[in-house]
Amino acid sequence: MTNNIFLTLYKDYVERIDAGILQSGSKLPSENELAVTYQTSRETVRKGLNLLAQNGYINKVKGKGSFVLDTGRLKFPVSGLVSYKELSERLGKKSRTLVYVTECVPAGDKIAKELHIRANQPVWKVIRAREIEGERIILDIDYLLAEIVTNLTKEITADSIYQYLEQELHLKISYAEKVICVERATEMDHQYMDLRDDTHVVVVRGYVHLEDTTLFQYTESRHRLDKFQFVDFARRISMVETS
Template identity: 80%
Template sequence: MTNNIYWTLYKDYADQIETGALQPGSKLPSENELAATYQITRETVRKGLNLLAQNGYIHKVKGKGSFVLDTGRMNFPVTGLVSYKELAKRLGRKSRTLVYATERVPAGESIAKELHTRPDQLVWKVIRAREIEGERIILDIDYLLADVVSGLTKEITGDSIYEYLEHTLHLKISYSKKIISVERATAMDQAYMDIGNDTHVVVVRGYVHLEDTTLFQYTESRHRLDKFQFVDFARRESNHELGDQ
């Protein structure tokens, strides 16, 4: 029974936050108060609060309590390699992927530079919009080396490329470098995203490597300004680790 109550606590507060019953900045009851209300231990309360924090509903401040975050913006992780399918599952919102292109083409000069390859090298060009709760708010443009990735189809790109790479092709995706910038919206953004009168979008460029260090994917993930915040967590090293700089 106790194992399920932390989920009940999570759902209760997630629902209140999503419906606006709890506004951004509101403070949740203390752990002791929640433990008394739900008749559970503080350890079980912490499980529920941690789940709320992990899913972007609250921010826990040591010594001060838990505070409601603005859920109008969805947390998009900067670090880590997470597929959109995995992210959508975490967000718990109604979403779908719209595939506009899955084609094998020569890389061309600009993409060849990004992938450190030849302009005549064949690559998969994949263009997909991510629709969340009826609005197309992300445009993903991916280029993958065709001699590394074989057999892509519209069905695969509409589901999860990474799932296909790892489970079918048995490739080991290892690490990536990401560059984030705010840029003027392009004609493609206007056509494939619901950006209204916005003139700019957030662009996350990613360079993804396999375990053997092969750079096999270059991606541009383009985001509507009002819907996403980019989140990272950092730990300051101790003075001796920093060399007392």
């Protein structure tokens, strides 16, 4: 039981931060105070605080203490290949998908260039807004090869395209290349997102491949600046390990 006290501390503070009891910028009690509260050692307390820091709940400032971070930003995985439905279930926030366009059209010059196909080749064009807690903060624009993705409907795009591809069409989605940048908001962004006075959005362009390396999807995921942070996990490989 003693070994799990750091998890109890972690869960206690996650609940308080998520519930808004501890606001962004609030200072946590010192390690000594927490050790007394949880009747444990400072080393155990430190493990709990480190876990909070690793998961983006607090920032530990040497010599000053631990402070609550702004958790109003939703964590969007950069390197993962995750559907929005899967992501929203992880976030545990009230959300819905608003489908504006689901149609099969000629690719056109711009999309043909992105997908390395002919301009007259048919693609599915899908435009969806992601509403989280009453605000449309993501605009997803997807283009999928019609020869691979068949019979796409508005009902499917409102639920999960990837679930349909994997479970109904039995396609094996393998990997994606992503490019992230900040761009000036377009008329479409203002039309389909609740941008308020924002003039820029974060754009994640994705090139998604099947297991046989076929590039079948080009996507632009456009995000409101104040609501999203993009997270990744990086591990340094020691030169000793590679020698």
